[in-house]
Every structure is written in C-alpha cells, then in structure tokens.
Amino acid sequence: MTKQENKQQFSSKWGVILASLGMAIGAGNLWRFPRLAGQYGGTFIILWFLFLFVWSIPILLSEFSIGKKYKSGVISAFAQAAGKKYSWMGFFITICTLGITFYYSVVTAWGLSYVGLSFDLINEPQVLKGLSQGYLESYWENISTGNLKTVGLHIFCVLVAVVMLFRGIQQGLERVNRILIPTLLTLILLVAAVALSTENGPKGLSYMFAINPDLFFDSKVWIEAVTQSAWSTGAGWGLMLTIASYSREKEDVTFNILVSGIGNNIASIIAGVAILPSVFAIAGSDEQAISFLQSGNTALTFTIIPLLFAKIPYGEFFGMVFFIAFAMAAFSSLISMTELCIRTFTDLKFNRKKASIISAILCMVMGFPSAYSLDFFSNQDWVWGLGLLISGLFIVFAVHQNGVETFKSEYIDKDSSIKLPNWMYKLTMFINIPIGLFLIWWWMSQGYSNEPWFTEEGDWNVFDVYSNATIITQWGLVFLIGLLINKWLYKKFVDAN
Structure with missing residues (x-):
C-alpha cells in the first residue's frame, strides 16, 4: 500500500456524514421498515427510536472511534483495539458483512428490474391495463429465481460500484454520496407527497403513528424494533469503522454518529409516509388496508407501489421515480460494503487498483448464487x-477490553464537541450483552424451519434455508478458520503495517 493510498481521507466532516448516511440508508428503509410500521404502528416506532439510543448509537460510536484511532480496516483496527488474541473476531465481522455484500447487489438489481417495469408501464399501455397484484406477484417470482437478466444486473451493479470506488475516497465514495444522498431523499419526499395527496392517503399517516398500548407487552414488537434498528443503522457491520478509517485526525465522533443515526431513522419515517398512505389509497376500504398491512407482507413495496401509481394521473412516472430511489438506496449501502472489501485487500498491501479488481471478481462470483436462486439469497x-448481532457483541467486547470509561474518554470523547453522559454509555455497554444474546436465542427458537436441527432421517439439516443448523454450520466454519489463522491475521494486518 503506497503512502498516498494510506493517507486517503474525506475532505470535510460532511463527506464523512454523507458516507455514513449512504451506508445506513438502504433498501431496508424502503422495504422492511414500512412493513413493520404497518404491522405495529406507533408502538413499534417508539420502541425503534428507543433502541437507536440503546443499541445502535453506542455501538456505532465505538466502531467509528476504533476506525478513527487506528486508520485501518476492520481486521487490523479490531485486533489493535481488542488485542492480538482476538483478531479472529475482526475476521468474523469482515466475513459477516461480506456475506451480506455478496447478495446486496442482488437487491439493487431487483430495484433496477422494477425501474424497467415502470418504464414498460409508461410506454406500453397494454401492460398497464393488465396490471394487477397477481401480475406483480408473477413478475416478482420471475426476476427472483433463475433469471439471467437479474444475474446480469447483479454483475453490472458490482462493476459500477467498484469503478466509482476505484478513484479513491474523495473522488469516489465522497463524490458519489454528495450526489446520491440528497437525490435519494428528494425522490422519497416526492413519492410521499404524491401518496398523501390521494383521497385516502392521510388515513395511512394516522394509522402509522397510532399507538396501541397493548403492543408494549408483546415481546415480538420489542424484538422487531431492536433488530430493525441494528440492521438499518449498520451497527456492528464494520462499515462505520471502515468509513472512519478515512476520517480526518480531529473528526467529531459523537456529532457524526448522532447525525447519521437520527438521519437514517428520519429517512425510514419518510419511506413509511410514502408507502403506508399508498396502501390506504388503493384499498377498497379502511379495513382491507389495515388487514393487508397487519399481514406483514414482505412484498409490500413491490406489490403495492406499482398499483398505487397506476391509479393516479402520471402515476407510471412517479412509480419509476420510487423504484429509482429504491435502487439508489440499495446502491448507496452497496458501495460502502464494497469499500470494506477493497479496504481489506489494501490492508494486505495490494494497491487500490488490484484490490478493486479482486473485490469485483469476488463479489460477482460469490453473489451469483443469490442472484440466481431466491432460496440461496x-x-x-x-x-x-x-450474524450482525454477533458482530455487534464483538464491538462491545473490544470496548470492555479497554475498560468502558477509559474507552469513552480516550476513543470517543477526545475530539467530540458533544459528550454523552458516562453513565449512559457505560449502561448500554453492559445491557447490550444480554440484549444481543437474548436476540440470538429468541430468533433461533422461533421455529422458522420445521426441522431446525436434524432431518427426519437424523441428518444435520444444513441445507434447509431457515434452519438453525445452517446458521451454526456457517458461523462455525468462519469461527474455526478465524481461530486457526489468528496469528497470521495479526501478522499480516497489524505487524506488516
């Protein structure tokens, strides 16, 4: 790695903030959040905001400060923060996020497919005339499984991301996000305005923020709130650590994290304002709209938005705008994930060109199964x-290795204009351990698979899409490899640099 590459950094604090927002604001904001807000309303939103400050922001503060201090990628920075013996934990965080990177380009590809569908609706009246929920469900099944066009779009998305990042931080990641994030937020606001302008749209807004006190006693709502916060903000992903490794020497840790964390939640709220009123706008009755929302339909975004816009003047155009925004949201997260991959190879002393080429090939090849098979995805x-919950717990572990108060003082508060109370940070670093462990146990105990551990024949059920066996097997392999090469990891990522 050359000196020039090692000294790459953002040009200003807003470059860091926009990169952080680009990392956090993704397809989950426009896809998963509206579904959960539709199921649980204002009760979920209150708990989701609570966990922003209990789980996400404390972990993001810890990640960012580690990256800022050590100015290196996840494996190297984590090993220095937690200690030589725990380099394997940084390896797990990296592999976990790369596992998501490999299929996240597919989400972007789906968004582009729906941009294409919207274009067909504009230019081919017969397609618009035959548009129905059944048609959209068939379209979804077609693009999500065994579709070579989706594979091609996956490859295209990876190549575009790598080409944009190849030029470095200021000319690549920073410049892209300066255009991408304001444009994305503008498009979502436009869609929200259109949804609210429909006859029944405002009813969706009232429904979204209605509070049902009984749901505060439903454990599932609490679980959904904390997991949505963790996954949406990127807490524990290692992405914030990677972004911080390019930050300036005196970067304001707390200000950056508060802006990016709260900004991510605001973007989710705007997405909910766009989609929930849309459901009420096209439903035959309020009861039908509520029934659909409470069903937790995972295809809410893909089946409702096109139908909504087909019913209003120039709706096909606004439908295209929405799916462009969706694709941009997914892509903004993808480029941050791809940068983590590139940074990992530059830490191994590959120059940026070679690291970019290796990352492109790796992401295209490893993402192919998810692009071709929805089950694999x-x-x-x-x-x-x-696995991101494990990654979050590892970040908490690194904090405890330094002593919580010492870590806050020396890593977080040193250059922060805003200083959170010591008791607050200390409390979260302790309570997040049982929270994380409970979430992992709870998630695996829900019985998403009929045979979570063994098949009827007594075989280890590793190939079941949603089995616990497949989780433990894949995590176990990464743990085992990381432990076996722990000394090599420290030597290559820390000693060599």
Whole structure:
C-alpha cells in the first residue's frame, strides 16, 4: 500500500456524514421498515427510536472511534483495539458483512428490474391495463429465481460500484454520496407527497403513528424494533469503522454518529409516509388496508407501489421515480460494503487498483448464487443478517477490553464537541450483552424451519434455508478458520503495517 493510498481521507466532516448516511440508508428503509410500521404502528416506532439510543448509537460510536484511532480496516483496527488474541473476531465481522455484500447487489438489481417495469408501464399501455397484484406477484417470482437478466444486473451493479470506488475516497465514495444522498431523499419526499395527496392517503399517516398500548407487552414488537434498528443503522457491520478509517485526525465522533443515526431513522419515517398512505389509497376500504398491512407482507413495496401509481394521473412516472430511489438506496449501502472489501485487500498491501479488481471478481462470483436462486439469497440473509448481532457483541467486547470509561474518554470523547453522559454509555455497554444474546436465542427458537436441527432421517439439516443448523454450520466454519489463522491475521494486518 503506497503512502498516498494510506493517507486517503474525506475532505470535510460532511463527506464523512454523507458516507455514513449512504451506508445506513438502504433498501431496508424502503422495504422492511414500512412493513413493520404497518404491522405495529406507533408502538413499534417508539420502541425503534428507543433502541437507536440503546443499541445502535453506542455501538456505532465505538466502531467509528476504533476506525478513527487506528486508520485501518476492520481486521487490523479490531485486533489493535481488542488485542492480538482476538483478531479472529475482526475476521468474523469482515466475513459477516461480506456475506451480506455478496447478495446486496442482488437487491439493487431487483430495484433496477422494477425501474424497467415502470418504464414498460409508461410506454406500453397494454401492460398497464393488465396490471394487477397477481401480475406483480408473477413478475416478482420471475426476476427472483433463475433469471439471467437479474444475474446480469447483479454483475453490472458490482462493476459500477467498484469503478466509482476505484478513484479513491474523495473522488469516489465522497463524490458519489454528495450526489446520491440528497437525490435519494428528494425522490422519497416526492413519492410521499404524491401518496398523501390521494383521497385516502392521510388515513395511512394516522394509522402509522397510532399507538396501541397493548403492543408494549408483546415481546415480538420489542424484538422487531431492536433488530430493525441494528440492521438499518449498520451497527456492528464494520462499515462505520471502515468509513472512519478515512476520517480526518480531529473528526467529531459523537456529532457524526448522532447525525447519521437520527438521519437514517428520519429517512425510514419518510419511506413509511410514502408507502403506508399508498396502501390506504388503493384499498377498497379502511379495513382491507389495515388487514393487508397487519399481514406483514414482505412484498409490500413491490406489490403495492406499482398499483398505487397506476391509479393516479402520471402515476407510471412517479412509480419509476420510487423504484429509482429504491435502487439508489440499495446502491448507496452497496458501495460502502464494497469499500470494506477493497479496504481489506489494501490492508494486505495490494494497491487500490488490484484490490478493486479482486473485490469485483469476488463479489460477482460469490453473489451469483443469490442472484440466481431466491432460496440461496434468503439463506444468506438469514445467516449473516443474524450474524450482525454477533458482530455487534464483538464491538462491545473490544470496548470492555479497554475498560468502558477509559474507552469513552480516550476513543470517543477526545475530539467530540458533544459528550454523552458516562453513565449512559457505560449502561448500554453492559445491557447490550444480554440484549444481543437474548436476540440470538429468541430468533433461533422461533421455529422458522420445521426441522431446525436434524432431518427426519437424523441428518444435520444444513441445507434447509431457515434452519438453525445452517446458521451454526456457517458461523462455525468462519469461527474455526478465524481461530486457526489468528496469528497470521495479526501478522499480516497489524505487524506488516
């Protein structure tokens, strides 16, 4: 790695903030959050904001400060923060996020497919005339499984991301996000305005923020709130650590994290304001709208938005705008994930050109199964999405290795204009351990698979999409490899630099 590459950094604090927002604001804001807000309303939103400050922001503060202090990628920075013996934990965080990176380009590809569908609706009246929920469900099944066009779009998304990042931080990641994030937020606001302008749209807004006190006693709502916060903000992903490794020497840790964390939640709220009123706008009755929302339909974004816009003047155009925003949201997260991959190879002293080429090939090849098979995609999302809770716990572990108060003082507060109370940070670093462990146990105990551990024949059920066996097997392999090469990891990522 050359001196020039090692000294790359953002040009200003807003470059860091926009990169952080780009990392956090993704397809989950426009896809998963509206579904959960539709199921649980204002009760979920209150708890979700609570966990922003209990789980996400404390972990993000810890990540960012580690990256800022050591100015290196996840494995190197984590090993220095936690200690030589725990380099394997940094390895797990990296592999976990790469596991998500490999299929996240597919989410971007789906968004582009729906941009294409919207274009067809504009230019081919017969397609618009035959548009129905059945048609959209068929379209979804077609693009999500065995579709070579989706594979091609996956490859295209990876190549675009790598080409944009190849030029470095200021000319690549920073410049892209300066355009991407304001444009994305503008498009979502436009869609929200259109949804609210429909006859029944405002009813969706009232429904979204209605509080049902009984739901505060429903454990599932609490679980959904903390997991949505963790996954949406990127807490524990290692992405914030990677972004911080390019920060300036006196970067304000707390200010950056508060802006990016709260900004991510605001973007989710705007997305909910766009989608929930849309459901009420097209439903035959309020009861039908509420029934659909409470069903927790995972295809809410893909089946409702096109139908909504087909019913209003120039709706096909606004439908295209929405799916462009969706694709941009997914892509903004993808480029941060790809940068983590590139940074890992530059830490191994590959120059940026070679690291970019290796990353591109790796992401294209490893993402192919998810692009071709929805079952494989769902399995990887199941395994590594849950794995992010392990990653978050490892970040908490690194903090405890330094002493919580010492870490806050020397890592976080040193250059921060805003200083959170010591008792607050200390409390979260302790309570997040049982929270994380409980979430992992709870998620695996829900019985998403009929045979979570063994098949009827007594075989280890590793190939089941949603089994616990597939989680433990894939995590176990990464743990084992990391432990076996722990000394090599420290030597290559720390001693060599």
